[in-house]
Amino acid sequence: MAKVQGAIAVNTEVCKGCEVCIPVCAEDVIGMSDNVNRKGYHYAYMKNPEACTGCTNCGIVCPDRAISVYRIKVSA
Template identity: 80%
Template sequence: MAKVRGAIVVDTEACKGCEVCIPVCGPDVISMSQEVNRKGYHYAYMSDPEACTGCTNCAIVCPDRAIAVYRVKVA
C-alpha cells in the first residue's frame, strides 16, 4: 500500500502570523519564521517537511486562506 506524504505552501504575503495553524498540526510540521513579510508579520513555514501527512487541518483553519496543502503517494 502506498504511503501518503504531504506538503504545504504558504502565501507568505497573505499570512498575518496569527499562529492558528500551529496547534492543529498534529505532527508539528509548522513553525513561525524569523523573517517578516512586507506587512511586518512573521509567517508560517514547514519546519519539518518529512513529517507532513497532508491532513489539511492547517488550511481549513487559516482565516486568510494562505495555506495550500498537497498530497503525494510514495512507494
C-alpha cells in the same frame, strides 16, 4: 500499499502570523519564520517537512486561506 506524503505551501504575503495553524498540526510540522513579509508579519513555514501527512487541518483553520496543502503518493 502506497504511503501519502504531504506538503504545505504558505502564501507568505497573505499570512499574518496569527499562529492558528500551529496547534492543529498533530505532527508539529509548522513553525513561525524569523523573517517578516512586506506587511511586517512573521509567517508560517514547514519547519519539519518530512513529518507532514497532508491532513489539511492547517489549511482549513487558516482565516486568510494562506495555506495550500498538497499530497503525493510515495512507494512504501
